[in-house]
Amino acid sequence: MEFVKDLEDRLLFAVPKKGRIYETCIELLKGCDIHFNRSSRQDIALCTNLPIALIFLPAADIAKYVGEGNVDLGITGQDIVVESEVQDKIREILELNFGKCRLAIEVPVKGEHQTLESLVGKRIVTSFVNTATKLFAPLDAATGKKTSIKHVSGSVEAACALGLADGIVDLVETGESMRAAGLHDIYDLMETQSVLIANKKSKHTDLIDKITSRVRGVITAHQYVLCTYNVERKNLLLTSKITPGRLGPTVSALDSHDGWVAVSSMIAIKERGQILDQLTECGATDIMVMAFTNCRV
Numbered sequence: 518m519e520f521v522k523d524l525e526d527r528l529l530f531a532v533p534k535k536g537r538i539y540e541t542c543i544e545l546l547k548g549c550d551i552h553f554n555r556s557s558r559q560d561i562a563l564c565t566n567l568p569i570a571l572i573f574l575p576a577a578d579i580a581k582y583v584g585e586g587n588v589d590l591g592i593t594g595q596d597i598v599v600e601s602e603v604q605d606k607i608r609e610i611l612e613l614n615f616g617k618c619r620l621a622i623e624v625p626v627k628g629e630h631q632t633l634e635s636l637v638g639k640r641i642v643t644s645f646v647n648t649a650t651k652l653f654a655p656l657d658a659a660t661g662k663k664t665s666i667k668h669v670s671g672s673v674e675a676a677c678a679l680g681l682a683d684g685i686v687d688l689v690e691t692g693e694s695m696r697a698a699g700l701h702d703i704y705d706l707m708e709t710q711s712v713l714i715a716n717k718k719s720k721h722t723d724l725i726d727k728i729t730s731r732v733r734g735v736i737t738a739h740q741y742v743l744c745t746y747n748v749e750r751k752n753l754l755l756t757s758k759i760t761p762g763r764l765g766p767t768v769s770a771l772d773s774h775d776g777w778v779a780v781s782s783m784i785a786i787k788e789r790g791q792i793l794d795q796l797t798e799c800g801a802t803d804i805m806v807m808a809f810t811n812c813r814v
């Protein structure tokens with residue numbers, strides 16, 4: 518009970534306690550300088566440098582807790598937000614660019630039912646009962662059939678081989694789990710990624726803004742690198758178009774080389790190769806690319 522008193526006035530921030538996105542979430546908290554001590558098996562950790570308590574919960578429950586206002590802020594998947602039916606109670610603050618996958622219908626490669634329509638009235642097994650029910654309900658109504666939708670909490674791919682299901686609704690990233698179980702996907706329900714969500718009525722608006730700004734800084738830093746190079750001033754207009762940066766490239770004169778300038782600019786990691794090729798073609802030299810771990814832009 519002492520612990521409950523410690524939580525008073527703190528912002529409660531729910532993060533996954535295990536699973537696919539656990540490690541990345543912990544790295545993100547570190548990157549945001551949210552410090553905490555968590556003893557083993559403890560599901561609540563008080564932050565040592567901010568009035569925050571981290572609540573470690575199963576990812577699948579986090580949207581429910583945030584939606585009901587039991588916690589203020591959380592990290593979970595968009596798939597869980599939809600499945601928990603809390604879209605009207607939460608605010609999706611930020612897409613986090615990890616936990617990317619899609620929710621799909623999967624069936625045995627050599628199975629009898631190979632389309633969404635042919636699964637109507639058959640047996641579906643999933644951890645996403647609400648989402649699957651919403652998909653099949655109108656099809657059931659149109660055909661007068663009743664699709665059976667049963668819940669399992671994990672290893673969903675095993676359901677068809679074990680004779681429990683004709684098809685499943687589950688997450689697919691690489692497709693490895695699906696193929697290993699002799700399944701293939703025949704219909705996409707949604708794309709998903711991890712998101713930062715907040716309860717719409719949370720009273721901790723200033724702290725939520727501060728955390729959001731820190732999280733955005735870390736996420737952005739993972740998507741960009743700093744590119745520096747030297748170029749003759751006569752080619753600067755050309756290279757500035759290739760590396761426009763946010764407000765414009767930073768340009769400084771090179772005292773030792775008349776007519777040359779040093780340029781630095783943020784560039785998107787996914788365009789890095791192409792940008793370096795183009796800079797070289799425009800006569801830029803001494804091109805360097807540096808990663809950074811945090812930023813505010």
Ligand SMILES: Nc1ncnc2c1ncn2[C@@H]1O[C@H](COP(=O)(O)OP(=O)(O)OP(=O)(O)O)[C@@H](O)[C@H]1O
Pocket residue numbers: 535536537538575576577593594595596597615616617618670671688689690691709710711
């Ligand atoms: N293969 C994947 N690739 C990317 N993101 C995924 C993948 N599987 C799940 N996710 C995302 O992570 C969230 C949590 O999924 P996960 O399977 O880790 O949950 P869990 O059931 O709590 O953990 P565990 O599977 O260890 O019991 C999902 O809702 C989804 O948003």
Ligand SMILES: O=P(O)(O)OC[C@H]1O[C@H](OP(=O)(O)OP(=O)(O)O)[C@H](O)[C@@H]1O
Pocket residue numbers: 536537670671672673674687688689690691692693694695
């Ligand atoms: O397409 P893939 O890259 O193979 O990823 C998909 C798998 O990842 C998730 O499960 P996870 O392995 O996290 O565990 P679970 O089956 O116990 O939920 C998901 O439920 C799939 O099984």
